[in-house]
Amino acid sequence: MSLSDLPAPLRAAQPFFWPHPQRRSAAQVLADxxxxxxxxxxxxxxxxxxxxxxxxLFPHELGPDGRIDSPLLRQGDDHGRALWVKADHQLxxxxxxxxxxxxxxxxxxxxQLALDAGLxxxxxxxxxxxxxxxxxxxxxxxxxxxSTGNLGxxxxxxxxxxxxxxxxxxxxxxxxxxxxxxxAVGATVVEHAGDYAQAVAGARALAAADxxxxxxxxxxxxxxxxxxxxAAWDLAPQLAAQGLxxxxxxxxxxxxxxxxxxxxxxVAFGLKCLWGDAVQVVFVEPVAAPCFLLRLATGDDAVSxxxxxxxxxxxxxxLAVPRASARVAALAGPLVDAVVTVSDxxxxxxxxxxxxxxxxxxxxSAAAGFVAHEMLAGPWAEAVAAWCPAPVVPLVWxxxxxxxxxxxxxxxxxxxxxxRLPPPAxx
Ligand SMILES: Cc1ncc(COP(=O)(O)O)c(C=O)c1O
Numbered sequence: 001m002s003l004s005d006l007p008a009p010l011r012a013a014q015p016f017f018w019p020h021p022q023r024r025s026a027a028q029v030l031a032d033x034x035x036x037x038x039x040x041x042x043x044x045x046x047x048x049x050x051x052x053x054x055x056x057l058f059p060h061e062l063g064p065d066g067r068i069d070s071p072l073l074r075q076g077d078d079h080g081r082a083l084w085v086k087a088d089h090q091l092x093x094x095x096x097x098x099x100x101x102x103x104x105x106x107x108x109x110x111x112q113l114a115l116d117a118g119l120x121x122x123x124x125x126x127x128x129x130x131x132x133x134x135x136x137x138x139x140x141x142x143x144x145x146x147s148t149g150n151l152g153x154x155x156x157x158x159x160x161x162x163x164x165x166x167x168x169x170x171x172x173x174x175x176x177x178x179x180x181x182x183x184a185v186g187a188t189v190v191e192h193a194g195d196y197a198q199a200v201a202g203a204r205a206l207a208a209a210d211x212x213x214x215x216x217x218x219x220x221x222x223x224x225x226x227x228x229x230x231a232a233w234d235l236a237p238q239l240a241a242q243g244l245x246x247x248x249x250x251x252x253x254x255x256x257x258x259x260x261x262x263x264x265x266x267v268a269f270g271l272k273c274l275w276g277d278a279v280q281v282v283f284v285e286p287v288a289a290p291c292f293l294l295r296l297a298t299g300d301d302a303v304s305x306x307x308x309x310x311x312x313x314x315x316x317x318x319l320a321v322p323r324a325s326a327r328v329a330a331l332a333g334p335l336v337d338a339v340v341t342v343s344d345x346x347x348x349x350x351x352x353x354x355x356x357x358x359x360x361x362x363x364x365s366a367a368a369g370f371v372a373h374e375m376l377a378g379p380w381a382e383a384v385a386a387w388c389p390a391p392v393v394p395l396v397w398x399x400x401x402x403x404x405x406x407x408x409x410x411x412x413x414x415x416x417x418x419x420r421l422p423p424p425a426x427x
Pocket of ligand 1: 149150151262400
């Protein structure tokens with residue numbers, strides 16, 4: 001589709017429901033994919049092997065198995081229908097979904113450094129990576145990353161816990177408290193005058209010129225992707241415990257907030273590996289930054305939201321990304337069933353509602369799935385019924401927020417934009 005054929009509401013930054021016309025069956029996509037279920041299973045096994053190391057490094061945050069996972073919560077509406085919430089906004093250590101990728105890639109990198117230096121045997125206990133010889137090795141290396149904030153924090157916390165140096169490149173308008181939080185864990189924050197994509201490009205260029213540097217590429221990393229994909233294996237026993245294993249007769253519809261596409265793409269890939277098309281994946285993007293929708297609609301890896309006159313300015317800072325990851329679009333794009341775009345006003349209204357009605361502390365990006373669910377159940381219900389007549393089990397993935405400083409959260413609840421909104425409706 002050419003840019004001029006794109007739906008008018010999309011170009012006008014209005015909320016929109018877009019069933020993906022080029023979506024393909026999971027079986028077909030996975031059969032043709034260079035990455036498959038075995039790769040995700042290997043990542044799941046790696047995560048387990050890193051458990052003792054994580055438990056040693058974060059004894060107050062994690063249990064003895066060192067697992068980084070979140071609960072599955074249930075919200076009900078007036079009609080007794082359940083809405084399920086995968087609560088990554090309260091993921092231990094970093095309180096955001098980006099830890100699933102960022103922590104994983106730092107661990108894999110540290111493991112490789114130790115293997116190469118002969119400090120770790122291939123079948124050795126990964127907890128050794130917290131010993132003094134490994135720390136002395138890591139102190140001579142550093143990690144670079146470009147981030148809207150949460151990937152940088154996840155990478156920063158993990159790298160510093162191991163003794164690696166870390167520099168996080170961020171756009172000038174990224175949240176100040178996210179930069180402060182990074183500096184507090186000992187990361188260097190490099191501010192760029194431009195947007196997120198320019199910050200990533202800056203970090204990439206610097207890392208290429210520094211042999212002691214390792215670049216974690218939010219736009220193009222298979223390790224990040226696999227770290228996120230492993231989340232499906234965390235969700236599986238939680239769904240089974242509720243008798244909700246997805247089936248063709250009762251599919252699971254998962255709402256995933258999308259920035260560059262890595263986290264939602266990886267999670268979607270893992271879900272489709274486990275349950276095929278019995279899981280329906282809906283990506284959710286801000287009206288000002290629907291970069292993944294644009295990439296899917298045009299098939300153009302270079303297309304950006306600026307090309308259709310959108311600003312990339314949104315209160316959902318984690319989703320303020322102008323151009324989608326080409327790698328994720330290739331791996332997971334055909335698995336995306338639909339994309340929904342949501343307004344900042346709705347994100348803030350929902351953030352407030354989720355706090356008042358359910359006690360959740362979300363950042364604006366993390367409220368996106370709830371808004372999309374509300375749109376599909378309300379204004380778009382007819383179009384949705386035509387698209388998918390089967391009753392579905394809805395699940396919203398909340399992707400960040402528990403780590404927000406109190407005053408930042410309070411400002412979101414009562415700030416100038418929020419105070420112009422109508423009072424939240426009750427469920
Ligand atoms: C809170 C939150 N949700 C969702 C996302 C989207 O992840 P991705 O950029 O990998 O699509 C981000 C990205 O930073 C985030 O911070």
